[in-house]
Amino acid sequence: MSDQGAMRDHWYPVGMTKQLTAGGRDTLLMGEPIRVYLDNGAPAVSDGTGRSLPVIDRFGHVWTSLGAPNRDLFTIPEADQPGRRLVDVGVCRVRCSPLRAVENFLDIAHFPFVHTDILGSEPHTEVQRYEVEIREDVDEVWATKVKFYQPQAAKSAEGGITTDYMYRVCAPTCSVLYKTCPPKPGEWDVIALFVQPLTETLCEVWPWMALYDDAAEMTDLIHFQQMIFVQDRSVLENQLPALLPLDPGMEIPTRADMTSIAYRRWLKRHGFTYGAQLVAA
Amino acid sequence: MATELFSIAGQVDAPGFAPWIERHARRIGVGVTLLQAASDHVEIEVEGPPALLDAMEMGCLLGPIEVWVESIVRERVCAAGA
Structure with a gap:
């Protein structure tokens, strides 16, 4: 074991x-x-x-x-806000480290290349500077002031918009993102990724959403999110090394990877190493 | 090209940290000079294109497993053409 x-x-x-x-x-x-x-x-x-x-x-x-x-x-206060639709997306089994699944969720830079013409598109590939911190009072990783151009930010979006994002890592294998809510400016759509670590290299991912969207059919909301995650799966299952390195080793993280670095630092500090590789390959 | 002073604070007294910094700098393609090393503080001078200095900061923030980097303060020493 x-x-x-x-x-x-x-x-x-x-x-x-x-x-x-x-x-x-x-x-x-x-x-x-x-x-x-x-x-x-x-x-x-x-x-x-x-x-x-x-x-x-x-x-x-x-x-x-x-x-x-x-x-x-952890809590997600938005889950109790009246008017939100709570969406259980289902499950997706992925042959990857559970920590890799969370890290991929935190990565914005892959949007134009993996979710082409949906969550990103060329030539809008630049990740603008944003802020990342480990919040000591709640012991969570937070990335804020993230902005990215998206051709179709959500099922409810009509045309491309610059989307504001916040990311939150609230447990070793769980992350919540808050993004611009197209039909309700001033509010955030909430999309969470709950990851069940089956083994160090196999996981089941349970996306969950709390949205303001009265128009879309529930099945369409589910299918949209499942489509996004299936696109991610092909990338996740081919990442090497399979375990998430907590030493940069052969990787060259850049400023666009600040959230990933903060997540890995947080894992390292707490000794959250199931699914991690401690020494560079 | 630019040259910056990186002040790296934390639990950085592992003997492998300095060689790790040199290896990582080579891998990225920036020049590095170790200026000072104490149990809670390391100072290095890094030279290279600005984007690679950012990459060096990201790499050092994570560092090797036996090191905990609390913070990195960067200070511009000079920029090419300045």
Whole structure:
């Protein structure tokens, strides 16, 4: 078994609440078999020995931990705002490090090349300077004042716009992005990436959204986000090394990679190394 | 081309840090001179195109696993043509 280290005592998504059945779902969490099921109508999780694991039901997903979390699962206050549509996008299995999946989510520079004519397009490839910090009071990574031109920023967008972004890493394998809400200026659309680490090189990604969009069909919202993530998957599954390096090694991060660097520094500081490579290849 | 002083603060006393800085500078293609090394502070002079100085800062912020870099303060020493 790989060393789960400090990540053992954190919460991870292990299924969509509305898909649970009494029969349950057998899956993995950090290399260990678990079962996620309904027990008298309430979500429950047990490990391979039958031991009950702690459970939180939040953001449409079931969360559990192999260890003993000393803090509650993070919050997303926008989830409780009236008028937002909460979208459980589903699951996408990706043959990559769970940390790589989060890092890719934080990367803006790939938009024009991977999500061409949707989230980015040439020649609008420049990532303008933005701000990144590790917020000590909440122990989260935040990137703010991010701006990027997008041909179709969201399902609800009509034509290209310069989109404002904020990124937040609130748990080792979870990130939330806030972006310009085309039909409601002044508000943010919220798109979260909840990653279940099956092993160090295999994960299941559960995107979730809280949007102001009264027009689109729910299936269209889901399909739009699934299309984006399927485009990412082909890139993620071919990244080398498979584990996320916490030493830049052969990579040459640039200023556009500030969020990735901050994320890796945060992982390093906390010893969150499940899915990471400590020494450069 | 520009030359900048990088003041790197943190837990930087690992013996492998200075060689790591030199290797990373070579990889990026910037010149580097080690000016001062203490347990909590390293000063280097870096010379190269501005975008590569940014890349050097990003690399050093992460650094090797045995080092924790708290902050990097950059100070312009001179710019080519100045």
